[in-house]
Amino acid sequence: MGLHLNEIRLLLDVHDCNPEPPRRQVTTEDDEGGRGLALVEFLAARHGWQPTNMGKKVWAEFDVPAPSPAVDGRILSKRMRVLTPHANAYVVPERRALSLGP
Numbered sequence: 001m002g003l004h005l006n007e008i009r010l011l012l013d014v015h016d017c018n019p020e021p022p023r024r025q026v027t028t029e030d031d032e033g034g035r036g037l038a039l040v041e042f043l044a045a046r047h048g049w050q051p052t053n054m055g056k057k058v059w060a061e062f063d064v065p066a067p068s069p070a071v072d073g074r075i076l077s078k079r080m081r082v083l084t085p086h087a088n089a090y091v092v093p094e095r096r097a098l099s100l101g102p
Contacts, residue, residue, distance in 0.1 A: 005064070009045070013059040015052065022049055022058055 004011040024041075025034035040047050044060040 008064055010062045010064055011059060012062070013057055015055065015057050017055040019051060019055050021056070 001015065002011070002013045004013075022037050024037045027034040027038075040060050043062060045063045047058075047060040049056050049058045
């Protein structure tokens with residue numbers, strides 16, 4: 001398995017001992033597996049496979065988002081203190097209408 005990163009792309013490659021081409025499986029919501037290729041098709045900018053002497057290599061390229069500017073830690077700390085509930089704070093529960101039937 002390999003991960004290769006540059007400024008614009010992340011390349012993931014995986015080696016498999018099975019020489020058969022990858023194929024999408026039909027799954028139900030109760031299946032615990034079989035969604036790998038569907039996820040790769042949805043998330044990757046490009047993907048493919050190639051046969052090797054020992055099976056195959058499957059690869060996918062993912063776009064790397066542009067970095068965002070760093071947040072000043074002091075500003076983040078102040079914002080977090082404002083959002084943190086105080087020990088003596090009392091939260092009034094939301095009132096819900098009572099249903100008396102149809």
